[in-house]
Amino acid sequence: MCRKKGQSHQQYGAANPKAAAETIKQIAEQQGFHGLKIAAVTGDDVFTDIVRYQNETLLENDRTIADLGDSIVSANAYIGAKGIVQALSAGADIVITGRAADPSLFWRRWCMSLAGLLTIPI
Numbered sequence: 001m002c003r004k005k006g007q008s009h010q011q012y013g014a015a016n017p018k019a020a021a022e023t024i025k026q027i028a029e030q031q032g033f034h035g036l037k038i039a040a041v042t043g044d045d046v047f048t049d050i051v052r053y054q055n056e057t058l059l060e061n062d063r064t065i066a067d068l069g070d071s072i073v074s075a076n077a078y079i080g081a082k083g084i085v086q087a088l089s090a091g092a093d094i095v096i097t098g099r100a101a102d103p104s105l106f107w108r109r110w111c112m113s114l115a116g117l118l119t120i121p122i
Contacts, residue, residue: 017042017096024094036093041083044098047075 021040028036054066065072076099087095 015098017098021094021096024096037091038094038096039087039090039092041079041087041095041097041100043083044076044079044100045074046077047072050075 017040021038025036025038028034028038050065050072055064057064058068078099078101079097080101084095084097084100
């Protein structure tokens with residue numbers, strides 16, 4: 001997180017946005033960043049829903065989901081920017097999402113995040 005005031009969105013497909021937000025809050029506080037508003041946008045995890053689509057053919061390999069058996073470890077849907085916009089409009093400094101959508105990301109300047117990853121505050 002930049003020391004100057006800014007907002008950041010991080011997208012993590014096949015991850016746990018709530019746990020990530022809690023971890024980022026802990027790291028931020030350890031680094032002296034207190035009072036950050038951190039939002040977690042959920043809704044992308046559709047893993048439990050894939051059972052309904054077992055006979056669907058995958059475009060990538062012409063196999064069905066059933067053919068993959070237990071090798072599927074996650075299933076995520078693009079949820080778009082609406083939750084991100086709502087969180088930023090509500091005053092979030094940092095927004096963590098699962099799979100949002102690459103076009104949902106809108107950023108202006110680069111800085112290093114608390115986790116050492118590249119982020120862009122708005």
